[in-house]
Amino acid sequence: MRLSRYFLPVLKESPKEAEIVSHKLMLRAGMIKQQAAGSYSWLPLGYRVLEKVKKIIEQEQDRSGAVELLMPTLQSADLWRESGRYDAYGEEMLRVKDRHKRDMLYGPTNEEMITDIFRTYVKSYRDLPLNLYHIQWKFRDEVRPRFGTMRSREFLMKDAYSFDLDKDGATQAFYRMFVAYLRTFHRMGLVGIPMRADSGPIGGDMSYEFHVLADTGESAVFLHADLVNKPIPPIDTDFRSDLSAIFKDWTSLYAATDEMLDEAKFKTDVPEDKRLSARGIEVGHIFYFGTKYSDPMKATVTGPDGKEITVHGGSYGIGPSRLVPAVIEASHDDAGIVWPVPVAPFEVTLINLKAGDADTDAACEKLYAELGNAGLDALYDDRDAPAGQKFATADLIGIPYQIILGPRGLKEGQAEIKHRKTGERETLPLADAVERVRSLVEPQRRDKV
């Protein structure tokens, strides 16, 4: 992408409505624009990050055996009357009427709709297990949206819904999502820790929240320090096998948010030097809900013995539009965002220090083409602007690597590479620059772990 032809409205000062660092940086980096309380446009740079986050989620959902589809945002109230939630859901649900005065709603979630799809088509136990998911915009009319896209009213959500014959089957489905989530957050360059959550009226231990550790997180979390660097289940994990050992392994180490904290247990289960108090941002939630929807909505299949079986379900959410600020909260410095490679809008930016100078332009054009040929996501800053401005922009928008080229270096046949995260700079022959960046970027993509 050539910056001169791109749309990147960066701001020197952050608009006053922004309170937390991720919100400020997303506004300053030209990633989002607020349109109303809790409602945002995703500008090109922000949209690229959101798409990368989505892609990783899709890859890991697919790997786990879940199947993607897409359901509408507007739903008929009738479905929600069936489950009883039309009246149970409060003001948070945005209710609208269509031209025929029919009651509609902007979906805050999709359990009813997916259950309707399931009961229409799935009739036999042989079709189970099944896990269907989609990534769609939701709306919850929060009393008080805040922190930018961290807590917006309209938000993007990946929600998966599993269907199984019985609780044992549903438990396996739960484990598959558990493992998929561990992998998903790791792949984004985050530390995502599963924490026992309140499972409400269902009870049991089948409700986990995943929290990203970040100093500015909204909730206090307490965990065993070994969880932070615990290796995730690898890419060749067999999702058709029994994953209970992985689940037990991870959940044997204590981790809880302040709401669920059992201080006595924290102290007895975790040695003192391993007790970690930190802050976390909730980015995912998985839980088993049994027959809560299948029962009233009559989602049943015929069993081997010819009898009708009410299916057991679970649902599994991840908030991509929240993950973007969560990554920023976990990774930034005074100069701006520091993107982990897997979700960076561009992996490398080429900075032409003297746009308009024929030799420098020619050398940059060549480099830019080579970056593309090497399979790198590259942003070429070809603007006619002072060097300082280009450096500041590159740092602000957080591209992991900067290749800096000006007449001075060009005369020596040298280019400079700056590592955004460490600030480290290296000077190397122009001809080696692309390969050097490629070798730095590739292992950090985490697409083969």
Next chain:
RNA sequence: CGGAGUAUAGCGCAGCCUGGUAGCGCACCUGCUUCGGGAGCAGGGGGUCGAGUGUUCGAAUCACUCUACUCCGACCA
């Protein structure tokens, strides 16, 4: 929904108390000079001062009503 604020150019702000027809920085446009960490000089464009009503000879400024947005709290992917 309770409490507290804010609203003046794209962004950040001053002006309001003490009414006299709007200003600063950044951004934007033109020209020249610059060019390795958000450039310099000169010139220029852009605002029914959130909306409505009222008081007044005169309202960004005073009064009332409304709307939007933000913050703290209770609530949430």
